[in-house]
Amino acid sequence: MRVGGWQRLWGRRVVLGIPYVWLVAFFLVPLLIVGKISISEIAQAVPPYEPLLEFAEGGLVAVRATFTNFTLLFEDDLYVTAYFQSLTIAGISTIFCLLIGYPMALAIARAREDRRGPLLLLVILPFWTSFLIRVYAWMGILKDEGLLNGLLLWLGVINEPLVILNTDTAVYIGIIYSYLPFMVLPLYATLEKLDPALLEAAADLGAKPLRAFWSVTLPLSVPGIVAGSLLVFVPAVGEYVIPDLLGGGDTQMLGKALWDMFALNRDWPSAAALAVVMLAALAVPIALFQKWQTKLEQAEDEV
Amino acid sequence: MRRSVFLLSALGFGYAFLYLPIALLIAWSFNGARLVNVWGGFSTKWYVELARNDAFLDAAFLSLKVAATSATAALALGTLAAVVLVRFGRFRGRMLFNGLIAAPLVMPEVILGLALLLMFVALEQVIGWPDGRGFSTIVIAHTTIGMAYATVVVRSRLAQMDESLEEAAMDLGAKPMKVFFVITIPVIAPSLAAAWLLAFTLSLDDVVVAQFVSGPGATTLPIEVFSSVRLGVSPQVNALGTIIVVVVACIIFTAWRLMSVKKT
Structure with missing residues (x-):
């Protein structure tokens, strides 16, 4: 039995060790390196940054850390604008996703039980098809000589094509469209569990459907609202493809700014500093998400 | 429970919003014309071009x-x-x-x-x-x-x-x-x-x-x-997108049927 116990302990270590080592090596360490390079000096070299530690003569170690990458970010209007514009665009898109997604989730949750599966499948299906190609389809709809303008001109609503592509409006449409399924799924998960008896009780006590919604359904679906909003908001802040394809020259978002700084300017330390700033902005929402995950896990353990 | 007209129309709008771009993409991929607003007749030439790319x-x-x-x-x-x-x-x-x-x-x-x-x-x-x-x-x-x-x-x-x-x-x-x-x-x-x-x-x-x-x-x-x-906008990408959508839809639909058969 002793041997068996030892084997189990050893097996346990292997099972735990493999994914743990992978996550540390290919997720945690890379993030720490971003932190390190964000305080390194830029250099005309390959790779384009100075080492943080220099081994001077006599075994002395000289630390060459600098915070200029960060101060430059806050002095440059471009990045300050990008910062606030990212948060605004992500925030407003999240609200729109909630406004469109909530009634959808509620309608699916209240559909006949055998219809819920197919209806939900229809929400998930677009998520499985190429994100890039779905965003691209909007280019054909929104451009000046695109389908929407053609339709509106034909109907006589407008006389001149509207400029929608390459504006913030197109970015909003793209983000709401792409992230809508992420809002509907967690909302549906909480609304589906809602006990219909609660609503019946409210109705018996004389509450009109709207009143019952405000005082029963909505408060009980808060966990779904929080989860859905985070799943939309956090990735939307760092979105790069949508502003690049649908946005215009004055649409500045952090994800795109980071890529431009990295690829066009080859300024890796500043790109790393921008990543650190972005993480700082998202730390609270990400922590909230983690807390929600843990809660979910506890709920699962109790089942 | 009473069916709410508002909920049903919201659901309809949501699905239209999600699927309209995909439907248009499929239509464009068979459009003989390069433009999105002109129908140049049914054509599979973009698929042929894609296969040669x-x-x-x-x-x-x-x-x-x-x-x-x-x-x-x-x-x-x-x-x-x-x-x-x-x-x-x-x-x-x-x-x-x-x-x-x-x-x-x-x-x-x-x-x-x-x-x-x-x-x-x-x-x-x-x-x-x-x-x-x-x-x-x-x-x-x-x-x-x-x-x-x-x-x-x-x-x-x-x-x-x-x-x-x-x-x-x-x-x-x-x-x-x-x-x-x-x-x-x-x-x-x-x-x-x-x-x-x-x-x-x-x-x-x-x-x-x-x-x-x-x-x-x-x-x-x-x-x-x-x-x-x-x-x-490139017609070849329309064709590629259509292929991806069709393949994915088939896989998901089959997987879903298999799962629901197992449950019953």
Whole structure:
């Protein structure tokens, strides 16, 4: 039995060790390196940054850390604008996703039980098809000589094509469209569990459907609202493809700014500093998400 | 319960919003004219052009290879992580492990891409590997992302599973490893298939992280599509998009039918 116990302990270590080592090596360490390079000096070299530690003569170690990458970010209007514009665009898109997604989730949750599966499948299906190609389809709809303008001109609503592509409006449409399924799924998960008896009780006590919604359904679906909003908001802040394809020259978002700084300017330390700033902005929402995950896990353990 | 007209119309609007662009894309792919507003008659010429486009074909082949490799690795790692989280109870470092597993789900892709690239560059400086970036670096990056999703899928199934089956096998003297392969794996098999498929799709669809960690000569399909789409609407991409939509719809529909047949 002793041997068996030892084997189990050893097996346990292997099972735990493999994914743990992978996550540390290919997720945690890379993030720490971003932190390190964000305080390194830029250099005309390959790779384009100075080492943080220099081994001077006599075994002395000289630390060459600098915070200029960060101060430059806050002095440059471009990045300050990008910062606030990212948060605004992500925030407003999240609200729109909630406004469109909530009634959808509620309608699916209240559909006949055998219809819920197919209806939900229809929400998930677009998520499985190429994100890039779905965003691209909007280019054909929104451009000046695109389908929407053609339709509106034909109907006589407008006389001149509207400029929608390459504006913030197109970015909003793209983000709401792409992230809508992420809002509907967690909302549906909480609304589906809602006990219909609660609503019946409210109705018996004389509450009109709207009143019952405000005082029963909505408060009980808060966990779904929080989860859905985070799943939309956090990735939307760092979105790069949508502003690049649908946005215009004055649409500045952090994800795109980071890529431009990295690829066009080859300024890796500043790109790393921008990543650190972005993480700082998202730390609270990400922590909230983690807390929600843990809660979910506890709920699962109790089942 | 009374059917609410408002809810039903909201649902209809939502589906129209989700599917209209996809329907248009399919229509455009058969449009003989290059323009989106002119119908030039039914034509399959964009599909013929696509089939002759070597850049797209090479990229598609590389993407499928990357997706299959990384999804398999992600499934293996994600299943181990799920076993740890569901069956191991408390251990030192659980908080960190839990955090590391869930963080890639919400981490903006640009940060993940930059972080991995910077690590690969630093690693190359120190140990000389990876020598340049390409297939292996993209696979590593996609494995990390896919693993997080695979863990979520496998974990929820594993948590629902009746543990007494495993306990019975162990009482009869089976070693944990044997119990896992003979009892656990068959029981959670549908979730393993779903997890693999999810990791595969995510890899096949990723453009941001791949753009950071790929090198010259390793262009995945999304990178190729992205660079051609930036120049404007291209009928070949419409055709490619249609193929992807049809293939995905078939796979998902079959998977869904199989699952619902099993339940009844």
